Amino acid sequence: MTDQPRFNRARNPKRALYDEATVHAILDAGMVGHVGFVAEGRPMVMPMAYARGPGCLWLHGASKARIVKLAHGAPLSMTVTLLDGIVAARSGFHHSVNYRSAVVHGTGRAVTDPEDLETALQAITEHLLPGRYAEIRPMTAQERKATGVVALTIEAASAKVRGGPPVDDEGDHALGLWGGVVPVVTALGRGLPDAHTPETLPEPPSIARARARFAF
Structure with a gap:
């Protein structure tokens, strides 16, 4: 942990993970990222579609969106959180949630090269629906003009994970109260x-490929 920049250090080191595999697994499982940036002197957070690229995250937005216009060279952060369960303890103090979260810090870069833009747009589309790009028509020039992609170059990343039952006070175990975990399940239904x-x-x-990601 000591080799992490201060802004990337978790307050509770018992739940913090900094290895690339854990961070990537959370990013790959998420569907929406919340991206933080500063505009007009104020902190802002926007939900965005994304995909993991080589050393970066590709973020999808309208070409005229504030974040797309301001992101080039700007510091950005993105958070993805997966909620796995509600932890019901025998006291309000010990209630919690089981979760997996990842926070990525980096610098924004406008994606303007046509080949890079095509790669990024395919990755973003297929992050949600694997193989979808081959099932649809190509983008038109007007659609491409209206679409903006920002590459968030990853400079530091961390994960936090909480799993397991409630951590009650020892004396509360004999109270005869229900304690445990209520699972939170993400699933995709049939296409309408x-x-x-x-x-x-x-x-x-x-x-079907997307649905298989959430099979349980």
Whole structure:
């Protein structure tokens, strides 16, 4: 922990993890990232679609969005949190949640190279629906112009994880009260076709692949 920059150190070291594999696993499992930045002298946080790239996170937004216009060279941070359960203890003080969270710190860079932009947009789309890019038409020039992508170059990252039952006071165990964990489950349902989808067209494979990520 001592080799971490101060802004990347967790207050509770017992739940802190700094290894790349743990951070990547949380980022890969998440669907929305909350990105923090400063604009007009104020801290702001925006939910954004994202994907993990080489040494960076690709963030998707409208080309005219505040964060896309201001992010180049700016310090950014992004948080992803996965809630796994409500920890019901025998006292209010010891109630908690089981979770996995990752915080990434870095610097923003506007993605303008056409090849990099295509790679990033495919990755962002397939982060949610693996294989979806091959199932849809290519973007038009106007759509590409309206789309902005920011690369958050990763400079430091940390994870925090809490799992297991409540940590009650020893004397509370004999109170005859219920204690334990209420699981929180993320799952994807069947795709609901719109009115323009042919009735005989089956659900595309990308939806089944995405659903498998949350199978339990």
